[in-house]
Amino acid sequence: MIDTLLAGALDAKETGDLTEGHRLLGTALRHCAGDPALTARVQAVMVALLTASGRTAEALVLADRAEPHLAGADLERLSLHRSYARASQGKVDRPARPGSDDPVWRAARFMANGISLAQAGRFQAAESALGAAASLAARTGPRRLELMVRHNEAHLAGLRGQFSRALGIFAEIAPEFTGERRAQHRLDHASALLAAGLCGDARELLAETVGAAARAGFAADAATALLARAEAELACGDAALAAESAREAELAFAAQSRPGWEAQARSVLLRAQAARGERSASLLVSVRTTAARLEAFGWTDPALRTRVEAALAFPAEPDLLPRPVTAASAALRLRAYRTTAHVHWARGEETQARKALRDALRTAASLGASGDSVELRGVLGGACADLSPLAVRLARTDRELLELEELRRSILFPAPARRPPTGRLSGRARALSTGAATTRPTVTTSDLLAGLHGIGLLELVRAGDHLLALAVRDGRVRRAALGSYDAAVRETRLICAALTRAMTDGSSPATPIASLRTRFAPALTLLDGLELVIAPTGSLYGLPWTTVTEAPFTVVPSATAWLLAQERRAEPGPVVLLSGPGLRHTDSELASIAALYPDARIHTDAGALAGARLAHIAAHGVHLHDDPMGSHLDLCSGPLTGHDLNTLEPPPSVMVLSACDTGQGNDLPGLPGILLSVGVRTVIASVTPLPDAAAPALMADLHRHLSDGATPTAALAALPRTPGRLGLQSYGAGT
Known part of the structure; x- marks a missing residue:
C-alpha cells in the first residue's frame, strides 16, 4: 500500500499535479501508524515535492529528519531528492557511487553524477556517467527514464558547444515531456539556445515556461525560468524588461529561501541597470556586495560575470577588474580576459592590455580545440571579433600582429589532432607534434x-x-x-x-x-x-x-x-570519381577524367573516398551556416556530410569539387573549410557558379595537368583565364 502511494505521488509530480501528489503523501502518512522507517520513506518523497513547490528550506529540514531512519536503497533515494533540493538552492553535490541495486535508481544516480561533472567542465567523465545511465535505462525502462537520459545528453552537448546536436535532441524529445519535466526540459533547451546566440528564441520559450510552471504550482521552476528570461532579455538588448524580470525573480527566490539564486537575480538586475547607463554610487556598492555574496556561496561564474560587467561600467575602479580563476568556466574566463584587455587599454595601460589580449585569445583557442564542435568555434570567433582592432593597436611590430592574428584564427581552425610527419617543421614544432595522435601540434x-x-x-x-x-x-x-x-x-x-x-x-x-x-x-x-x-x-x-x-x-x-597541411602525408591510394543527381554532363565529365588515370574508378559508394590520393566529385554542395558539419555534397547515394567525411580514415589527399559555387564561405571557408578540418590536404572548388555544360571541358583540362604531375596550384595557374576558370581555386596545402 505504501509503495503504491509513494509511486503515485512521484508520478503526480512528474505529470504536473502537485496537489494530487501531496494528497497521496498525506494518505501514506496516515498508513504509517507511527512507524519511523515508513514515515521517513514518505518524508523522502515529500522532499522532492516540497522542492518542486519552491519550499526548499522545508524540504532540507525534512531530509535531515528522515535520514537516520533509512538505509540501503531508501537512503539512496533520499540522497538523490536532497541533491535536487540543494541544487535548487544553488549547491551542486559532488558525484557519488550508486548505493542502490535498483537499476532505475542507479540510472538516476549516474544522471545526477553526469550533471555534476558537466557543470564542473569534466565533459568526458560526464559523458561516461550518462552512458552508464543510458545503458541501464535502455535495459530496464521506463520510457520516462530514457527521456531524462536523452535530455541530459542534450544538456551536455549544449555545454560542450555542440549546439546543433543539443537543439536537435531537445526538439526531438520535447513532445513526450509533461509536468515538471516539461518545465525543466524547456529551461535547459533555452540555455542551449542562449549559448548558441539565439536569444530571441530562448526568450520566447522562457516566456511560455514561466507561465506554465506557475500555473502548475512548480514555483521553483517558475522562478528559475524568470531569471533565465531576464538573462535572455538582457542578451537581446532589452535591459528595461530584463531589470523587471530579474527583480521579480529576486523576490520569488527570497520567498523560497533560495539565497544563492536570490543573489544571482540581483546580479542580473545590476547588470541590466548598468546596461541602461546607470553609474550611481549606490549601484557600485551593490555590485561589490553582490559579487562578494556570490563568491561566498561558491557561485564562481555568476560572481565573475558580475565583476566583468561592473569593470566595463566603472573602468576607473581598480578593485572591480575581474581576475579569472581556474574554477570559473572557460567561456567566462574568456569574457573576463576580454574585459580586462579593454579596460586596461582605456586606462592607457598597454602592457597589461597586451597580456590580457593574449590570455583571451589563448583561452578561446584552447576552448575551441577542446572538442570537435565547429559551431562552438564560430561562437567563440564571434565573441572575439572585438579583439582584432585591439590587436592592431597593441601590436608593437608587424611580426607581433601576425602572431596575434594567427592566434585569433586558431580559434576557428585549430590544428588537426593528428600527428604530422616531420619534414618541414622546426625542431621545437617537430618535438611538440610527435606525441600521441590526439595531441595538437604547436607552431610558432x-x-x-x-x-x-x-x-x-x-x-x-x-x-x-x-x-x-x-x-x-x-x-x-x-x-x-x-x-x-x-x-x-x-x-x-x-x-x-x-x-x-x-x-x-x-x-x-x-x-x-x-x-x-x-x-x-x-x-x-x-x-x-x-x-x-x-x-x-x-x-x-x-x-x-x-x-x-x-x-x-x-x-x-x-x-x-x-604549414600543417603541407606536413600531412599524401595518401598513395587510387583516384576516386563520384557524382550527384541533377547534372546532365557528369557521365562525360567522369569518363574523360577516368581516361587520364590508370587506377581511376567511378564509384557510387562514398566509402571509397577513404585513402584516395585524388577524389573528384561532380555534385551540388550545400553549406549550412548554422550547422557547418551538416554541410553536404549531394551524391547519387545520398548526402555526404561533414560528419560522414570525418569518419573516413584516412580522408582523401586532394578533392576536386566541380559543380556550382562550393568554395563560397565566410571566415571558415565553406565546404572547403569543412574538408580541410577533417584532414583533406588540398581542395579545389569554385567561388562562382560553374555552368554544368562548361564543367567537363574545364575539368578535363585541369586533370590533364594533374595527371602529368603538376601540383593543384600549378595546374590551376596553367588553365586559360576564362570567366568559368577565374572562380576556381585551391584551398589548403595546394600540393
Whole structure:
C-alpha cells in the first residue's frame, strides 16, 4: 500500500499535479501508524515535492529528519531528492557511487553524477556517467527514464558547444515531456539556445515556461525560468524588461529561501541597470556586495560575470577588474580576459592590455580545440571579433600582429589532432607534434617564417571597417593598408556577379577586376614574383583571387593551417570519381577524367573516398551556416556530410569539387573549410557558379595537368583565364 502511494505521488509530480501528489503523501502518512522507517520513506518523497513547490528550506529540514531512519536503497533515494533540493538552492553535490541495486535508481544516480561533472567542465567523465545511465535505462525502462537520459545528453552537448546536436535532441524529445519535466526540459533547451546566440528564441520559450510552471504550482521552476528570461532579455538588448524580470525573480527566490539564486537575480538586475547607463554610487556598492555574496556561496561564474560587467561600467575602479580563476568556466574566463584587455587599454595601460589580449585569445583557442564542435568555434570567433582592432593597436611590430592574428584564427581552425610527419617543421614544432595522435601540434611564428621560405604570405586583418594586409616575404613581415573592409566585400560581390554574367552573355568583367587589383596592389606589390598563400578574412573568402593575381596561389584558413597541411602525408591510394543527381554532363565529365588515370574508378559508394590520393566529385554542395558539419555534397547515394567525411580514415589527399559555387564561405571557408578540418590536404572548388555544360571541358583540362604531375596550384595557374576558370581555386596545402 505504501509503495503504491509513494509511486503515485512521484508520478503526480512528474505529470504536473502537485496537489494530487501531496494528497497521496498525506494518505501514506496516515498508513504509517507511527512507524519511523515508513514515515521517513514518505518524508523522502515529500522532499522532492516540497522542492518542486519552491519550499526548499522545508524540504532540507525534512531530509535531515528522515535520514537516520533509512538505509540501503531508501537512503539512496533520499540522497538523490536532497541533491535536487540543494541544487535548487544553488549547491551542486559532488558525484557519488550508486548505493542502490535498483537499476532505475542507479540510472538516476549516474544522471545526477553526469550533471555534476558537466557543470564542473569534466565533459568526458560526464559523458561516461550518462552512458552508464543510458545503458541501464535502455535495459530496464521506463520510457520516462530514457527521456531524462536523452535530455541530459542534450544538456551536455549544449555545454560542450555542440549546439546543433543539443537543439536537435531537445526538439526531438520535447513532445513526450509533461509536468515538471516539461518545465525543466524547456529551461535547459533555452540555455542551449542562449549559448548558441539565439536569444530571441530562448526568450520566447522562457516566456511560455514561466507561465506554465506557475500555473502548475512548480514555483521553483517558475522562478528559475524568470531569471533565465531576464538573462535572455538582457542578451537581446532589452535591459528595461530584463531589470523587471530579474527583480521579480529576486523576490520569488527570497520567498523560497533560495539565497544563492536570490543573489544571482540581483546580479542580473545590476547588470541590466548598468546596461541602461546607470553609474550611481549606490549601484557600485551593490555590485561589490553582490559579487562578494556570490563568491561566498561558491557561485564562481555568476560572481565573475558580475565583476566583468561592473569593470566595463566603472573602468576607473581598480578593485572591480575581474581576475579569472581556474574554477570559473572557460567561456567566462574568456569574457573576463576580454574585459580586462579593454579596460586596461582605456586606462592607457598597454602592457597589461597586451597580456590580457593574449590570455583571451589563448583561452578561446584552447576552448575551441577542446572538442570537435565547429559551431562552438564560430561562437567563440564571434565573441572575439572585438579583439582584432585591439590587436592592431597593441601590436608593437608587424611580426607581433601576425602572431596575434594567427592566434585569433586558431580559434576557428585549430590544428588537426593528428600527428604530422616531420619534414618541414622546426625542431621545437617537430618535438611538440610527435606525441600521441590526439595531441595538437604547436607552431610558432619562427616556424611559419621558416616554412614560408620562397613563398609569399598574404594574410588579411580586419579591424572594424579597416582592412589591413600582412605581407610576408623572406622572413620579413610588412603591413599594408587596404582601405574599407565593407567596400572590399561590395567589390567581391560585384566581381562574382560579373563573372557569372560573363559565363552566360560574354560580357567583360574588366571594370570590377581593375577595382580589386587597385585595392590589393599595395600588398601584392610586396610579394611580386612569388607563389602565394592567401589567408582572407570574413566574406573575402568568397573573392575569386585569380582576378586579383596571376601568381599561383592557395587559399587557407591560416598560415598555420597551411604549414600543417603541407606536413600531412599524401595518401598513395587510387583516384576516386563520384557524382550527384541533377547534372546532365557528369557521365562525360567522369569518363574523360577516368581516361587520364590508370587506377581511376567511378564509384557510387562514398566509402571509397577513404585513402584516395585524388577524389573528384561532380555534385551540388550545400553549406549550412548554422550547422557547418551538416554541410553536404549531394551524391547519387545520398548526402555526404561533414560528419560522414570525418569518419573516413584516412580522408582523401586532394578533392576536386566541380559543380556550382562550393568554395563560397565566410571566415571558415565553406565546404572547403569543412574538408580541410577533417584532414583533406588540398581542395579545389569554385567561388562562382560553374555552368554544368562548361564543367567537363574545364575539368578535363585541369586533370590533364594533374595527371602529368603538376601540383593543384600549378595546374590551376596553367588553365586559360576564362570567366568559368577565374572562380576556381585551391584551398589548403595546394600540393
